[in-house]
Amino acid sequence: MKFFIDTANLDQIREAQDLGVLDGVTTNPSLMAKEGITGRNNILKHYVDICNIVDGDVSAEVIATDLKGMIKEGEELAELHEQIVVKIPMIKEGIKAIKYFSDHGIRTNCTLVFSAGQALLAAKAGATYVSPFIGRLDDISTDGLNLISEIRLIYDNYGFDTQILAASIRHTMHVLECAKIGSDVMTGPLSSIEGLLKHPLTDMGLAKFLEDYKKGN
Numbered sequence: 001m002k003f004f005i006d007t008a009n010l011d012q013i014r015e016a017q018d019l020g021v022l023d024g025v026t027t028n029p030s031l032m033a034k035e036g037i038t039g040r041n042n043i044l045k046h047y048v049d050i051c052n053i054v055d056g057d058v059s060a061e062v063i064a065t066d067l068k069g070m071i072k073e074g075e076e077l078a079e080l081h082e083q084i085v086v087k088i089p090m091i092k093e094g095i096k097a098i099k100y101f102s103d104h105g106i107r108t109n110c111t112l113v114f115s116a117g118q119a120l121l122a123a124k125a126g127a128t129y130v131s132p133f134i135g136r137l138d139d140i141s142t143d144g145l146n147l148i149s150e151i152r153l154i155y156d157n158y159g160f161d162t163q164i165l166a167a168s169i170r171h172t173m174h175v176l177e178c179a180k181i182g183s184d185v186m187t188g189p190l191s192s193i194e195g196l197l198k199h200p201l202t203d204m205g206l207a208k209f210l211e212d213y214k215k216g217n
């Protein structure tokens with residue numbers, strides 16, 4: 001399973017990259033705003049800065065919601081850097097844009113996916129990635145992980161190449177369950193990746209090994 005970090009914070013991206021297990025980054029307009037990145041030029045520069053830190057795909061989201069606007073913006077984003085994947089919302093015009101980009105060799109990430117039907121449509125249009133938001137479904141008492149299972153089944157039934165990018169990950173159990181189901185990618189905060197490290201028996205065991213080493217030296 002690929003590990004993406006879901007942030008526009010350069011320090012956190014560097015930290016995840018330094019860990020050696022990072023495969024990419026996802027951003028969205030809210031994450032950009034959270035870092036105080038505003039204005040078209042600053043946003044475009046920030047995407048390039050991210051690409052220069054990480055070895056892997058970087059999702060950059062379009063703001064336009066009409067086909068012509070999404071194509072113009074998406075082409076501009078794709079030209080920024082070879083690692084850019086154009087993030088397109090799951091709306092009718094978005095499906096048309098995904099089809100256009102797929103036909104023109106530009107990779108896409110279909111975002112704001114909340115149902116298996118939407119994921120089927122995104123795959124039919126040729127999306128590179130589909131992003132089901134599991135945390136936001138859990139937030140409204142709907143099983144987000146079940147959606148990942150449904151999409152896995154459908155994509156396997158027909159051999160779709162579209163990669164399932166489990167998004168809106170909130171914690172390590174989401175990561176583990178997505179790995180068990182067979183999600184291709186997960187994107188979450190740094191804490192959801194670093195949380196995988198933790199086990200008290202590891203810490204206790206290491207402390208004992210070091211203590212016993214000292215006794216013998």
Ligand code: E4P
Pocket residue numbers: 006026027028111131133135136167168169187
């Ligand atoms: C995915 O690409 C989104 O940026 C993200 O995972 C949304 O997560 P949130 O529900 O924590 O905002």
